[in-house]
Each structure stands twice: as structure tokens, then as C-alpha cells.
Amino acid sequence: MNNVDKPNVTSFESLGLAKQQKGPAQPKLGQEDFMKLMTTQLNNQDPFKPMENGDFLTQMAQFSAVSGLKDIKDNFKVLTDAMTSNQALQASTLVGRQVLVPGETNTLPDKGLMQGAVELPTSTSNLSIKIMDANGELVHTIDMGSQTEGMVNYQWDGMKTVTTNDGSESQQRIAAGQYKLVAEMEVEGKPQAVDALIVDKVDSVSLGKQGQGMTLNLANTGSSKLADIRQLM
Numbered sequence: 001m002n003n004v005d006k007p008n009v010t011s012f013e014s015l016g017l018a019k020q021q022k023g024p025a026q027p028k029l030g031q032e033d034f035m036k037l038m039t040t041q042l043n044n045q046d047p048f049k050p051m052e053n054g055d056f057l058t059q060m061a062q063f064s065a066v067s068g069l070k071d072i073k074d075n076f077k078v079l080t081d082a083m084t085s086n087q088a089l090q091a092s093t094l095v096g097r098q099v100l101v102p103g104e105t106n107t108l109p110d111k112g113l114m115q116g117a118v119e120l121p122t123s124t125s126n127l128s129i130k131i132m133d134a135n136g137e138l139v140h141t142i143d144m145g146s147q148t149e150g151m152v153n154y155q156w157d158g159m160k161t162v163t164t165n166d167g168s169e170s171q172q173r174i175a176a177g178q179y180k181l182v183a184e185m186e187v188e189g190k191p192q193a194v195d196a197l198i199v200d201k202v203d204s205v206s207l208g209k210q211g212q213g214m215t216l217n218l219a220n221t222g223s224s225k226l227a228d229i230r231q232l233m
Helices: 008-014 031-042 053-092
Strands: 098-103 105-108 114-119 123-132 137-147 150-156 159-163 169-173 179-186 190-194 196-206 214-219 223-227
Touching: 098 190, 098 223, 105 114, 105 196, 105 223, 114 123, 114 179, 114 190, 123 150, 137 150, 137 159
Parallel strands: none
Antiparallel strands: 098 196, 105 179, 114 150, 114 196, 123 137, 123 179, 159 169, 179 190, 196 214, 214 223
């Protein structure tokens, strides 16, 4: 009968199948160990040079402080985990919803309206929103006139004025797609830029790592922070 070779441990190790040896467990001092050490210290102290009450109280206070800090750290971890879970639950309910978020570009759908808003820091005598194409050319201007401080909604049906060869004008709907927004408000006769808000759909939500917040992955304009949501549509 042929002898059966013994398994080659070196070969197993090269395949990553060798059993890994666990190192010795690191000793840890707990509250009971600390009390034993302190009791031993008291029993073996020099009777002619006993521990001062202040030294004893200092050691007790130091131990209490360390124990208290550990409890605080553990409680903060529990609180952080609970807040993260709560945020994840809240963010998951946004999937499929339309939200109003800051954005420099907005989408004109194949059918329907481009929608959004402008958040005015103060009242204005005139508010205008310029819509630019990918080449930076002006496509349309939405004149909204005098507006008060706060949220001002806008919408556009995609129609623009076209001048024909004979000089007449007609309305024509432009192609669907992404268009840049430039919003300006007039304050004391001077133009002032103002941030525009866009309506977009939430496709998914990414959970933050290492203390970072949630990220909303939007259908048309990339990603946005959960804190940036101005309104649920």
C-alpha cells in the first residue's frame, strides 16, 4: 500500500489556509482589581508613614474620574448610534420624493414644467431668473417683478420667443435637458445675485461615515446633503 503523504503546512500557509495562532490576551484592570490593589497598598504601608487622607482621596477621585469618563464615552456612542439610525430611517422615507434643494442647473422635462424657487434675503423691486443653455447663451428670462423677503416659487413651460425671417415672433418649445440658472434681485437700484433652488427627485440615500451626514443622490443634479433640503414637494 502506498504511503499517504502528510499535509504540507507550508503549502497550506501559501494558500491562506493555515490556522492562525492567537496572541495572548491583553490583561485589563477593572474596578475590582483597582480595589484589591488599593487594599493591598493600605495593608502593607509603613505604619510610621501611613498614607495621607488627601492621597487616598486623590486616588479615589482619579479612579472615579476615569470610570465616569468611560461611562460618558459609552453613553455618547449609544446616543450617536441611535441618532444615526434615526437619520437613516428619516432619509429612507425621502426616496422617490421630490425635494427643493440649492442648485445652479435645473431640468426641463420632455413634458411639463421646469420648477424651482428663489430664497430672497430681503424684499426686492425686481426679481429675474435667466435661463442659459450649455453654451452659456441666454434662452429665456423669467421676470417676476417686485417680491417680498422669503421663498418665491417659479416655473417655466420651456417656451421661448423666436423671431422669423420676416420679423414676426412666435413661441417655440426648446429641447428638454439641463439649463443653467442665474437669479438676480434689484436692491436700491443695484443688481444682486441670489441663490436659486431647484426641484429634483431623490433616487437613493447614502449613509455617512465617521461622523459625516447623509447624502441624497438626486435624479438629475447629482448629490446633495440632507441638511440642504429646503422643502418636500
